[in-house]
Amino acid sequence: MASWERVSGCAGCEEREEAEEYPASVILALKICLNVWMKSSAERMQSLIGAVGSQSQLDHCPNFRMSVTAYCIFCCRQIGTSGPATKKQPSWDDIRKIAKITGSLILGGFVFITYEVLSLKKLLQIDTQAIHQEKLKSHVYIRTSSLNPNEYQGITYQARKEIHRAVRKILEAEAKIFRRPFNEHFSTFDGEDHECALWLLLKKTQSEDKEVRLQAVQELAKNTHWHDYQYGTVAQTCDQRTAIGLARSKDVDLRFFLPPPSLPKMKSDYLIEDELRLLLVSLPQSGLDPCVQYFTSLALRESSQTLAAQRGGLWCFGGNGLPYCETLGKVPSETVELFCLQALVQHSKVSSHCDKIEAQGGLQLLQRIYQLRKDSAKIQRNIIRIIGNMALDERLHSSIVRAGWVSVLAEVMKSPHVIQSSHASRALANLDRDTVQEKYPDGVYVLHPQYRSSQPIRADILFVHGLLGAAFKTWRQQDIDQPVDKKASEVQEEYSQCWPKTWLASDCPALRIISVEYDTRLSDWKAKCPVESHRTSIAYRSNELLEKLRAAGIGERPLVWVSHSMGGLLVKKMLVDASKNPEMDKIVNNTRGIIFYSVPHHGSQLAEYSINARYLLFPSVEVKELSKDSPALKVLNDDFLSFAKDKKFPVLSFAETLPTHIGSMLKLHVVPLESAKLGIGELIPVDVNHLNICKPKKKDAFLYQRTLKFIQDVLATDLGE
Numbered sequence: 001m002a003s004w005e006r007v008s009g010c011a012g013c014e015e016r017e018e019a020e021e022y023p024a025s026v027i028l029a030l031k032i033c034l035n036v037w038m039k040s041s042a043e044r045m046q047s048l049i050g051a052v053g054s055q056s057q058l059d060h061c062p063n064f065r066m067s068v069t070a071y072c073i074f075c076c077r078q079i080g081t082s083g084p085a086t087k088k089q090p091s092w093d094d095i096r097k098i099a100k101i102t103g104s105l106i107l108g109g110f111v112f113i114t115y116e117v118l119s120l121k122k123l124l125q126i127d128t129q130a131i132h133q134e135k136l137k138s139h140v141y142i143r144t145s146s147l148n149p150n151e152y153q154g155i156t157y158q159a160r161k162e163i164h165r166a167v168r169k170i171l172e173a174e175a176k177i178f179r180r181p182f183n184e185h186f187s188t189f190d191g192e193d194h195e196c197a198l199w200l201l202l203k204k205t206q207s208e209d210k211e212v213r214l215q216a217v218q219e220l221a222k223n224t225h226w227h228d229y230q231y232g233t234v235a236q237t238c239d240q241r242t243a244i245g246l247a248r249s250k251d252v253d254l255r256f257f258l259p260p261p262s263l264p265k266m267k268s269d270y271l272i273e274d275e276l277r278l279l280l281v282s283l284p285q286s287g288l289d290p291c292v293q294y295f296t297s298l299a300l301r302e303s304s305q306t307l308a309a310q311r312g313g314l315w316c317f318g319g320n321g322l323p324y325c326e327t328l329g330k331v332p333s334e335t336v337e338l339f340c341l342q343a344l345v346q347h348s349k350v351s352s353h354c355d356k357i358e359a360q361g362g363l364q365l366l367q368r369i370y371q372l373r374k375d376s377a378k379i380q381r382n383i384i385r386i387i388g389n390m391a392l393d394e395r396l397h398s399s400i401v402r403a404g405w406v407s408v409l410a411e412v413m414k415s416p417h418v419i420q421s422s423h424a425s426r427a428l429a430n431l432d433r434d435t436v437q438e439k440y441p442d443g444v445y446v447l448h449p450q451y452r453s454s455q456p457i458r459a460d461i462l463f464v465h466g467l468l469g470a471a472f473k474t475w476r477q478q479d480i481d482q483p484v485d486k487k488a489s490e491v492q493e494e495y496s497q498c499w500p501k502t503w504l505a506s507d508c509p510a511l512r513i514i515s516v517e518y519d520t521r522l523s524d525w526k527a528k529c530p531v532e533s534h535r536t537s538i539a540y541r542s543n544e545l546l547e548k549l550r551a552a553g554i555g556e557r558p559l560v561w562v563s564h565s566m567g568g569l570l571v572k573k574m575l576v577d578a579s580k581n582p583e584m585d586k587i588v589n590n591t592r593g594i595i596f597y598s599v600p601h602h603g604s605q606l607a608e609y610s611i612n613a614r615y616l617l618f619p620s621v622e623v624k625e626l627s628k629d630s631p632a633l634k635v636l637n638d639d640f641l642s643f644a645k646d647k648k649f650p651v652l653s654f655a656e657t658l659p660t661h662i663g664s665m666l667k668l669h670v671v672p673l674e675s676a677k678l679g680i681g682e683l684i685p686v687d688v689n690h691l692n693i694c695k696p697k698k699k700d701a702f703l704y705q706r707t708l709k710f711i712q713d714v715l716a717t718d719l720g721e
Contacts, residue, residue, distance in 0.1 A: 198230055205242040214435065217242055218452070220256070221249035231255035240401045244431050247410035250451040254411060260404025263368050272372065273333055275365055276340035282360050283347050292346040299343035334376055337369065341382040348389035349442055357386075358396055363403035370408065381423055384412065388427035389442050397431055406431075413450070418497040419472050425450035438553035445471050447498060448505035448513040455509050459558040459592070459715045462549070463500055463515040466565025466599075467606075467626075471517035472498050474564055478688075478695035496699075500562075503699050507708055510719055514552065516545060520566065538566075538636075542573040546584060549574075555586035558718040560711055561594045564694040565671065566626065568599025569633070572640040579643055593650040593714035594681075595707060597694040598671040601637050601678050603628030606662070606670050628675075641679055651681025652710045654703070660689040 204216030220234065220242075235258045238246070246256045280296055288296075344362075347353040357363070366383050373379040387405055390396050400406075405427075412424035422445045429436050435452055447463075449455070465474035477496040496502045500513050518541055549555075563571045571594065578584035604626040626633075644651065655676035659667045670690035677683055686693060686703060696704035712719070 198226075198233065202234065202237055202242075205245075206239060210434070213241075214245070214452075217245040218249065218454075221246055221252045224251075224253055226253075228255060240398060241434055243401065243406050244428065245434060245452065247406050247413065248428050248432055248435075248452045250453075252410065254407070254414075257407035257410055258404070259407060260367055260371070261402075263364060266368075271333070272369055273336045273340060276337060276344075276369075279357070279360055279362055279365060280340060280343055280347075283353055283356050289346075289350075292343075292350070295343040295346045299339040334373065334379065337373070338379060338382065341369075341379060341386070344386055345382055345389070345442075348386045351393055354390045354393055354396060357390065358399050363387075363390075363399060363405070367403055367405070367408075377417070377420065380412075381420060384409070384420075384423040384427055385442065388423060388430055388440070391427050391430035392439050392441065394433065397433075400431065418447075418501055421450065422447065422472065422501075439551050441548040441551055443471070443517045444548050444552050445515050445517070446512065447501040447515055448509075448511065457512045457557065458510040458720075459560070459718050460512045460514060460554060461500070461504070461508075461560050461562060461711065462554060463513070464561065464563040464567035464571055465515075465517070466563070466567040467520050469520065469564060469567065471515040474694060475500050475515065476695060478692050478697045499696060499699075499704065503704060504708065504711075508711065508715075508719070511711075511715075512557070514554070516548070518545070538569055538573050538632075541570055542577050545570070546574055546578060546587075549587070550584070555584070555590055557590060558592045558715055559587065559590050560592050560714060562597075562707070563595065563599060564597040565599060565690065568596040568601070569626075569636065572636055576636065576639045576643055588647065591647070591649060592718070593652070593710065594644075595710060596651070596653040596676070596678065598654060598656045598676055598690055599678075600626055600671045600675045601633070602675040603630055603633055604671055604675065605668050637678075644680060649680075650710070650714050651678060652706075653678055653681055653683045654693055655683060655685045656690050656693045657685050657687050658689040660691055 201216045201220050204212050205220070207213045207216070223230075231253060232255070234256055235243075238256075243257065246252050277300060280299055283296070285293070285296065344357070348357065366386060370380055370383050387400060387409070391400060409424045409428050412420050413428065415421045415424070426440045426445050429438075429440055429446060429450075432452075440446060449457070463471075463475055465471060475498050477499055498515075500515065504511070505513060561571045561575075575588060575591065578587045605628070606626065653676060655673045656669065656671060657673070658669075660670050661667050662670075673685060684706065688703075693703075696702075696707075698704075
């Protein structure tokens with residue numbers, strides 16, 4: 001631009017610049033130079049001279065023409081010396097430089113992206129160790145065979161395996177040719193012998209043939225030398241029917257059963273009694289048995305009062321309620337839970353309510369309570385009692401198994417406490433529809449056999465307790481003082497908590513021994529269900545027990561009755577009622593004999609004492625019916641005598657000769673000798689009191705041996721002795 005300014009600085013051109021002709025000239029010169037540049041050297045000069053010479057309009061300004069001509073000549077000289085235009089080819093150095101730069105960019109980008117991805121992955125990585133451990137618990141662990149031939153058992157083992165394969169192929173071909181089923185013992189499974197046996201047994205447990213199925217379960221239960229993974233394999237692959245059968249097998253390994261499923265963690269403010277209360281509220285409340293309503297209202301009342309006390313006290317009318325509230329606030333939650341569970345026991349006796357309990361998650365809630373209250377035998381016993389009642393409905397069996405109750409019941413079956421094990425035995429018997437045809441309602445317990453057995457049952461023995469008695473404690477061995485030279489553990493081993501379950505079962509293994517339980521009381525004070533007093537009458541109890549015994553299969557086999565105190569009156573009433581009902585004929589016709597332990601056929605002095613002190617004791621219906629020379633007792637005794645003489649029932653009666661201490665102030669003969677005399681059969685006085693008349697001191701005591709002889713004599717034909 002400086003050269004142009006110097007060229008255009010002539011005096012003659014000032015007017016041209018003002019007329020804007022100078023910029024047009026510059027543009028023209030540039031165009032000429034551009035056209036010349038595009039031609040050859042000779043043509044460039046001619047074009048330049050011709051272009052400049054053809055611009056006649058510039059002739060009047062010689063200075064400008066000279067300047068343009070000089071500039072164009074300068075440009076042409078530069079163009080002329082530059083030589084002809086040639087296309088430049090890229091060199092290898094340029095390519096290498098480009099490659100280095102491009103490669104560096106690509107490599108750097110790749111490294112950067114990789115680094116970012118790894119950093120992001122590290123930030124988002126989740127520790128799956130806990131998840132993996134939980135998965136391992138649910139895996140089926142199969143022991144793999146080693147591929148090392150040196151670990152095998154030599155040439156004999158290899159030869160046997162080859163022979164096995166060859167025989168299997170021959171049998172497969174034969175089965176195809178003759179269209180016969182292939183023997184499962186020659187399956188395509190090439191495992192070890194013990195591995196093959198495990199899977200074969202599992203396959204047999206699902207056989208349609210009942211005998212094959214039962215035999216397979218029995219063989220499974222006998223395996224006590226397996227590895228943990230083998231027990232785990234059976235636990236995870238066996239079906240519901242097999243699991244129940246294993247639970248009812250004697251001395252079964254508990255590793256055969258999966259533990260109960262894990263339950264959600266409890267919240268910090270979680271209260272078991274609140275959950276029980278909600279479950280009770282969700283159950284039907286109208287049109288119920290009065291006793292069910294009573295227990296439910298009692299449980300809800302106790303729960304709400306305790307809850308109110310814990311949350312700040314109660315409004316107590318009619319005086320200062322502070323002491324009451326303080327004592328109520330100290331009520332253990334275990335006591336409140338026990339109230340609720342007793343109400344649930346009553347609900348579980350109603351089939352439709354069992355459906356509601358299951359639908360509301362009651363099985364899982366009971367499982368949680370059972371695990372939390374392992375130190376309370378009472379709570380656990382009530383829970384198992386509920387499960388046993390729900391198991392009467394076959395539709396609920398799958399839900400009970402899924403809730404993990406089979407493993408719990410199998411463990412309780414091994415309990416040394418006869419009450420706990422008998423409750424579990426009843427629940428499992430109601431679940432086992434493969435070998436048990438009977439159903440055991442609430443209050444009916446099997447003392448023997450509690451496990452599956454190949455021993456055929458040929459007769460039944462039925463034990464009925466008396467006033468203030470129970471299905472187990474009434475029939476325990478008489479309490480004995482511990483000798484000085486014996487340890488407590490030795491005495492405990494010899495002592496029988498229930499002699500029918502231990503002594504009688506071992507002496508007569510072909511018997512089914514059943515004990516029944518019902519509520520009795522001396523007074524109406526603290527009655528368990530005081531709503532309807534007629535429930536405690538002998539007539540009502542007779543009808544109720546007959547229905548339960550019929551469901552349990554009583555009457556299908558030869559039968560011997562064993563009763564104590566008021567239980568003997570109940571036995572007589574049941575037999576009289578059964579003789580009048582054609583549907584109960586089997587019970588009467590199959591009765592082989594009756595044993596009475598101090599039964600007040602003509603009344604008891606205890607009833608007279610209670611009536612005289614009625615303002616203190618408020619005698620219950622049971623006690624009132626035991627009044628001496630009661631008309632109801634006389635009618636019952638006359639009906640039974642005529643009926644028993646006609647049937648020629650063998651009868652054995654025992655009578656007490658020692659007085660019984662009742663409390664700290666009362667001592668009397670509960671059943672005098674004259675009242676224990678029935679009028680038929682043999683009567684044997686024994687030097688014991690009323691409570692110990694049915695509790696032998698030891699197995700070789702006269703009481704037990706005479707009882708055993710009577711049972712064996714009346715059942716000699718049926719037992720094949």
